[in-house]
Every structure is written in structure tokens, then in C-alpha cells.
Amino acid sequence: MMLVPPLLSETSKAQGSGHLARIAIIGRGFTGMMTAIALLKGLDKPFHLVVFDPEQKVDLSKGVNQSSSPLLNSRVRDLSVCPDHRDDFEAWISKDSALLQRLGLSRAGVADAFVPGEIFNSYVYERFSEALSRRTDVVFQIWSEKVSAIEPRASGLSVTFGGQRALFDTVFLATGYGLRDSQCEQSVSGKVEKAVVIGGGVHAVDRALRLLEDGGASHVTLISASGFLPQSHTRTAVGPANLDRPLPNTLRGAFRFLREAANLAAADGSGWQGIMNGFRLRAHDLWRGLTPEERSRFKRHVKSIYDSHRNRLPPEHYIRLHTAIAKGQIIVKKGKVERIATNGVLISGPSGLEVLLADRTINCRLRPNDLNSPLFRSVLEAGLASRDEVDLGILVDGSGRATTLANEFHGVFAMGPLGLGSLPDIDLAPQIVAQAHAAADALDSWIDEVAASREAARNIG
Ligand SMILES: Cc1cc2nc3c(=O)[nH]c(=O)nc-3n(C[C@H](O)[C@H](O)[C@H](O)COP(=O)(O)OP(=O)(O)OC[C@H]3O[C@@H](n4cnc5c(N)ncnc54)[C@H](O)[C@@H]3O)c2cc1C
Numbered sequence: 252m253m254l255v256p257p258l259l260s261e262t263s264k265a266q267g268s269g270h271l272a273r274i275a276i277i278g279r280g281f282t283g284m285m286t287a288i289a290l291l292k293g294l295d296k297p298f299h300l301v302v303f304d305p306e307q308k309v310d311l312s313k314g315v316n317q318s319s320s321p322l323l324n325s326r327v328r329d330l331s332v333c334p335d336h337r338d339d340f341e342a343w344i345s346k347d348s349a350l351l352q353r354l355g356l357s358r359a360g361v362a363d364a365f366v367p368g369e370i371f372n373s374y375v376y377e378r379f380s381e382a383l384s385r386r387t388d389v390v391f392q393i394w395s396e397k398v399s400a401i402e403p404r405a406s407g408l409s410v411t412f413g414g415q416r417a418l419f420d421t422v423f424l425a426t427g428y429g430l431r432d433s434q435c436e437q438s439v440s441g442k443v444e445k446a447v448v449i450g451g452g453v454h455a456v457d458r459a460l461r462l463l464e465d466g467g468a469s470h471v472t473l474i475s476a477s478g479f480l481p482q483s484h485t486r487t488a489v490g491p492a493n494l495d496r497p498l499p500n501t502l503r504g505a506f507r508f509l510r511e512a513a514n515l516a517a518a519d520g521s522g523w524q525g526i527m528n529g530f531r532l533r534a535h536d537l538w539r540g541l542t543p544e545e546r547s548r549f550k551r552h553v554k555s556i557y558d559s560h561r562n563r564l565p566p567e568h569y570i571r572l573h574t575a576i577a578k579g580q581i582i583v584k585k586g587k588v589e590r591i592a593t594n595g596v597l598i599s600g601p602s603g604l605e606v607l608l609a610d611r612t613i614n615c616r617l618r619p620n621d622l623n624s625p626l627f628r629s630v631l632e633a634g635l636a637s638r639d640e641v642d643l644g645i646l647v648d649g650s651g652r653a654t655t656l657a658n659e660f661h662g663v664f665a666m667g668p669l670g671l672g673s674l675p676d677i678d679l680a681p682q683i684v685a686q687a688h689a690a691a692d693a694l695d696s697w698i699d700e701v702a703a704s705r706e707a708a709r710n711i712g
Contacts, residue, residue, distance in 0.1 A: 271297055271298055271299045271390065272296065272297075272298040272299070272420050272421070272698055273298070273299045273301075273407070273417075273418065273419045273420050273421075274290065274298055274299065274300050274301070274419060274420065274421045274422075274423070274694075275300075275301050275302075275303060275398075275408075275410050275417075275419040275421070275422045275423065276300065276301070276302045276303070276422075276423045276425055277303045277304075277398045277410075277422065277423065277424050277425060277426055277626075278303070278304055278424070278425035278426040278427055279302050279303075279304035279306065279393070279425075280304075280425065280427045280428075280667075281375065281427075281667070281680065281683060282425040282427055282666045282667030282668070282683050282687075283302060283304065283423070283425035283666075284375055284376070284379055285332060285375070285667075285683050285684055285687040286423050286425055286664075286666055286687045286690060286691075287300065287302060287379060287382075287383075287391075288332060288375075288378055288379050288382050288687070289684075289687035289688045289690065289691040290691050290694070291379075291382035291383055291385070291386050291389060292382050292688075292691070293688060293691030293692060293695060294691055294694060294695050294698075295695060296388075296695075296698065297388035297389060298389055298390075299389070299390040299392075300389060300390070300391050300392070301392045301393075301394055301417070301419070302391075302392070302393050302394070303393075303394050303396050303397075303398050303410070303412060304393070304395065304396075305395055305396060305397040305430065306395075306430075306431060307395060310368065310369075310372060321367065321368055321454055321457040321458070321461075322365050322366070322367055322368070322457060322565060322568070323365060323366060323367070323368055323371055324365065324453040324481075324484075324562060324563060324564060324565065325365075325679070325680060325681075326362065326363050326364065326365060326484070326488055327340050327341050327344060327361055327362055327363070327364050327365075327366060328340075328341055328362040328363065328488065329680070329681050330371060330374075330680050330681070331684070332374070332375060332378050332684055333378075333684075334684060334685060334688055338362065339378075340371070340374055341361045341362045343374050343377070344356070344361050344366070344370070344374075345358045345361050350370070354366060354370070362488070363487060363488045365565040394412065396412035396413045397412060397413070397430065398410055398411065398412045398626055399411050399412065399625045399626055399629075400625060400626060400629035401422055401626070401629055401630050401633070401635060401663065402629060402633050403633050403634075403635060403661060404418065406418055407419055407420050407662075408420070408421070408422050408635075408661075408662055408663070410422060411629075420662060420698075421662045421663075421664070421694060421697075422662065422663050422664070423651070423664045423666055423690070424626075424630070424645070424653070424663065424664065424665045424666065424669055425666045425667060425669075426620075426626070426669065427667055427668050427669070428617050428618050428620075428668065429618050429620070429621050429624070442466050442467060442468065442469070443467070443468050443469075443609075443610035443611045444468070444469050444470065444610055445468065445469070445470050445471075445472070445608065445609045445610055445611075446459075446462050446467065446468035446470070446471045446472070446609055446610065446611040446612070446613065447471070447472045447474065447595065447596050447607050447609040447611070447612045447613070448462070448471055448472070448473050448474070448612075448613045448615055449474045449588055449591075449596065449612070449613070449614045449615060449616055450473075450474070450475070450614070450615035450616045450617075451473070451474070451475025451476060451477060451478070451479055451480055451481075451555075451559075451583075452481060452558070452562060452615070452617070453481050453562050453563070453564055453568075454615045454617075455473060455475075455615035455616075456473070456480065456481060456564060456568065456572055457568065458613055458615050459471040459473050459572075459575075459581055460568060460571055460572060460575065462613075463575060463580055463581070464571075467611070468610075468611060469580070470579075470580060470581075470582070471575075471580065471581050471582075472581075472582045472583075472584055472607050472609070473581055473582070473583050473584070474584050474585075474586055474588060474596065474598055474607070475583060475584070475585055476555070476585070476586070476587055476588075476616075477555030477556070477559075477585070478583075478585030479555050479556055479558075479559040480559060480572070480583065481559050481562055481563055481564045481569075482524075482559055482560050482563050482564070482569070483563055483564050483565075483566050483568075483569035483570075484524065484563045484564065484565055484566055484569075485522045485524045485525075485566070486566050489521070489522055489524050489525040489528065490525065490528065491525060491528035491529035491531070491532050492512075492516065492521070492525035492526045492528065492529040493529060494508075494512060494526070494529045494530065494533070496508070498530075498533050498536075498537055500537065500540045500541075501541075501545065502541055502545040502548060502549055502553070505537050506553065509526065509527075509530050512526045512530075513526045513527065523560075524563070527560050527561060531561060531675070531676055534675040534676060535649075535674060535675060535676075538673075538674075538675050543640045543641075546640060546641045546672075547640075547641055549641075550641045550643065561676065561679075562679075584598065584600060584605075584607065585600055585601060586598035586599055586600030586601075586605065587599050587600075588616075589604070591612055591614065594608060594609070594610075595607050595608040595609045595612065596609065596612055619643070620643070620644045620645075620668065620669055620671075622638060622642070622644070622645075627645075630645075630653075630663060634655055634661075635653065635655070635661045635662075635663045636653035636654075636655065636661075636663050636665060637653075637654070637655050637656050638672075639670075639672030639673050640672065641672045642672065643671045643672030644665065644668065644669045644670055644671050644672045644673070645665035645669050645670060645672075645673075646672070646673055647664075647665050647669070647670035647673045647674065648673075649674065649686070649689055650664075650686065650689035650690045650692065650693040651664040651665060651666045651670060651686050651687075651689070651690045651693075652664055652690070652693060653665045660697075662697075664690050664694075666683070666686060666687065666690065667683045667686070670686075674686075
């Protein structure tokens with residue numbers, strides 16, 4: 252990859268901030284906060300960090316608007332923000348007896364437990380505050396602004412927000428599922444007869460179950476675009492199973508292999524989930540080896556079933572979901588939402604257009620990355636980044652560096668779900684943690700390389 256120098260010294264001079272590298276993170280969801288933690292821990296030089304987000308209250312597990320904290324669908328053991336201490340989140344929960352009691356957990360049961368998002372929020376913010384308090388050489392600011400453009404300048408990257416501009420050496424895009432939509436959930440007080448929940452993922456299922464159980468609705472229609480619903484985690488945690496043969500390098504071959512291995516595991520009682528976990532460790536290499544046509548085919552035909560097996564429900568949720576379906580409390584409809592109105596939803600399903608009347612509608616779909624927003628249009632038009640070939644997001648390498656089609660890096664990183672077209676599973680917490688630390692290392696080396704080339708240029712001059 253060609254590293255296009257950002258003229259670090261020029262930027263710093265322009266800002267009058269001495270030798271401080273200026274770094275912006277756009278988005279303060281889990282990805283943005285995780286990137287900040289990794290920079291505070293991994294960047295061994297002083298810097299000025301600004302985090303942009305118009306959202307006043309940021310909930311790390313709330314990509315969709317929800318009335319109370321949903322249960323995370325990863326086990327505690329998989330949610331550490333410290334790659335060197337895989338049990339960090341478990342230890343953080345275990346040391347707090349009052350919290351253990353509130354969660355109804357024994358110390359031995361913490362690693363395998365599923366906990367509400369608000370607990371994970373508190374943990375991440377605490378780790379962030381600790382990392383910040385150890386860095387007296389870092390200037391940190393939160394600017395509650397929406398960023399509308401990033402443009403290259405001779406002296407760095409110009410970030411536009413609320414009618415103003417500021418220069419940065421490096422920008423981390425961490426905008427995930429975009430600006431939150433306060434209209435996602437109609438505010439209705441008291442119990443309603445019929446509710447519609449849009450979405451076929453774990454968050455939609457969680458919301459549908461909570462509506463029934465909190466007495467918010469008597470019946471829920473769950474609209475899944477693909478018709479698939481999430482599968483179940485195993486009752487006790489399984490690690491990644493060792494796939495004994497090499498993975499075929501075609502989409503069809505790889506998924507046939509996966510199906511056969513999963514069927515065998517299901518038959519011998521070890522569970523297909525371990526096979527899926529093992530497969531996911533190899534998914535990145537497989538993805539890189541696929542042709543553009545195969546990747547597009549994956550997006551069109553395989554992604555929804557793949558997602559329903561990788562984003563799994565806690566077993567108790569899975570049982571509650573299927574019990575509610577069997578009792579007729581939840582009806583699942585396959586269809587594309589054409590229109591949301593105050594009294595229901597219009598969908599186009601296998602049998603044509605259908606109106607689903609509802610007293611309350613809750614939209615739990617995660618919005619795809621909006622590459623047509625002003626922010627992304629500016630980044631793409633300026634050649635700071637490019638779209639990935641399946642149009643799921645921005646083309647990135649393993650550390651989140653946005654690369655152009657000419658394989659150049661201009662100082663823009665696209666983190667977390669923004670890189671889904673390049674890195675499978677990069678929307679999940681463990682992958683975001685690893686990527687954030689890899690990005691901090693990459694930035695550290697980049698700053699050193701730029702400083703060295705500047706020094707060399709000065710010596711020649
Ligand atoms: C309810 C829920 C539960 C989850 N549970 C798990 C789990 O158990 N395990 C797991 O591995 N993963 C889980 N995930 C998935 C994972 O954590 C997500 O990938 C993650 O939430 C994505 O975070 P993000 O910060 O990239 O995006 P978001 O959460 O969407 O945050 C993006 C932020 O960027 C801001 N923003 C957007 N545009 C701009 C702009 N132009 N200027 C300034 N700011 C902007 C927004 O206001 C927002 O605060 C969960 C996700 C959700 C939604």
C-alpha cells in the first residue's frame with residue numbers, strides 16, 4: 252500500500268499545537284469508543300483527540316432505538332476490550348458483588364452469561380476513563396457535532412461540522428449505523444393489542460419478546476425481510492471447532508463443506524455452533540479469495556442465512572421465541588417493508604402487497620452504511636476512500652485503513668461495520684476490539700514513517 256504523507260508538521264503548525272498529532276474520531280458508539288481506548292493505550296506519543304457525535308447520550312449497544320437496554324447476544328467471555336486479557340469483562344463483573352446479585356449470577360457462571368447492554372456500556376466507559384486518566388500527554392475533547400464533510404488539504408484533512416472547519420492529521424470514521432432516528436419507535440403508553448416489529452435479527456426478536464413480556468402488546472408480527480430468524484447459542488459455551496480439512500476456496504464449495512461439517516456435528520451431539528465458530532475464524536481468508544461475482548452472490552443469496560447462524564440468540568430467548576410463535580403470540584412474516592404508517596405497515600411479501608394493521612410499530616432494522624450521505628460523498632469524491640465492490644461499505648485493510656482503488660492510504664480509517672464488505676464479522680465486538688488495536692499500531696508506525704521521511708527531506712534540503 253502506498254502511504255500518502257499527511258504533512259503532519261504542517262498541520263500541527265497550522266493549528267499552533269506544537270508537535271501534537273491531531274486525530275478525529277467521528278462517531279461515539281462502541282466502535283468510536285473502542286478506537287479511542289486503543290489509541291490511548293497504544294499510541295506512544297502525545298496527541299490531540301477530538302471525538303465528534305451529535306448524540307448527547309451514547310449507548311454502545313443501541314444501534315437501533317429501543318426503550319430499555321437489550322440483552323447482548325455475545326457471552327461475557329467474548330466481550331473483553333483488552334485483547335491481552337480475554338477475561339477482563341468477566342473479572343470486571345465478578346469483582347462487584349452487588350452487580351452479581353442484580354444479574355442473578357454466581358462468579359462461576361459469569362463467563363458464559365449474557366448480560367444487558369447497559370452493563371457493557373458501563374464497563375467500556377470505565378476502561379475508557381482509566382485509559383484517559385493515564386495519559387497526561389493527551390488532549391481529549393468531545394465535540395457534540397454532526398460531521399458533514401472531510402476534504403484533503405495540503406496541511407491535512409479538513410473536517411466540516413456545524414458550519415465550521417478544523418484540520419486533522421488522521422480521521423477515524425466510526426459512524427456505524429448512522430445518526431440515530433428518534434422516530435424509530437412510536438411512543439405509545441399502556442398496552443396495545445397488535446404491534447409490528449420490523450427486523451429479523453436478534454434485536455428485533457429481543458424487542459418483540461420484551462413487548463409481550465412487559466405487557467406492551469398482546470400480539471406481535473415480526474417482519475423479516477429474508478424470512479430467517481436467528482438461531483440459538485448452545486446452552487454451554489462452545490469454542491471454535493477444529494475444521495480438519497482445508498476449506499474449499501469457492502463460495503459453493505465452502506458452504507457445502509460447512510453444511511456437511513455442521514450436520515455431522517449436530518448428529519454426534521457436539522452442535523453445529525462450534526463448526527460455525529471455527530468457520531468464522533477462516534472467513535476472512537475465504538472472503539479474500541472469492542471472485543467479485545462470488546462476493547455479490549454471497550450478498551444476494553447467502554448473507555441472510557449466514558447472519559442468522561452467526562448472530563445467535565441466548566438459548567432462553569430462542570425457546571421463548573419459539574414458544575411465543577407456537578402459541579400464536581408472535582407471527583413471522585417474510586417481506587420487504589414498503590411503507591410505515593401510523594396505523595400499520597405495508598409490506599411486499601411472497602404473495603404480493605399486504606397491509607399489516609398495528610397499534611404500535613417498532614423499527615429494529617439496522618440501517619446499512621449510507622454511502623450517499625454528504626459525509627461519505629465528500630470522502631469518496633475526494634478520493635480519500637473507495638466503496639468496496641459489493642457496496643456494503645468502505646474498502647479497508649485489516650487495521651481499518653481506507654484504501655483507494657490505487658491502493659493508497661490518505662490518513663482515513665473506516666472502522667467497525669463500515670468495513671463489512673472487506674472484512675466479514677467486523678460488526679461484532681471481538682473483531683472491533685482487534686481492529687481498533689491494529690489501527691492504533693498502524694497509526695503509530697505511520698506517524699513514525701512520516702516523521703522519518705520529513706527528517707530525511709530536511710537533511711537533503
Ligand atoms: C442492540 C445491539 C446489541 C448488540 N450486541 C452485540 C453483542 O452482544 N455482541 C457483539 O459482538 N456485537 C453486538 N452488537 C453489534 C456491535 O456492537 C455493533 O457492531 C456496534 O454496535 C456498532 O457500533 P458503531 O459504534 O460502529 O455504530 P453505532 O452504534 O451506530 O454508532 C455510530 C455513532 O456515530 C454517530 N454518527 C453517525 N453519523 C455521524 C456524523 N455524520 N457525525 C458525527 N457522528 C455521527 C451516531 O450518532 C452514533 O452515535 C450489538 C449491536 C446492537 C445495536
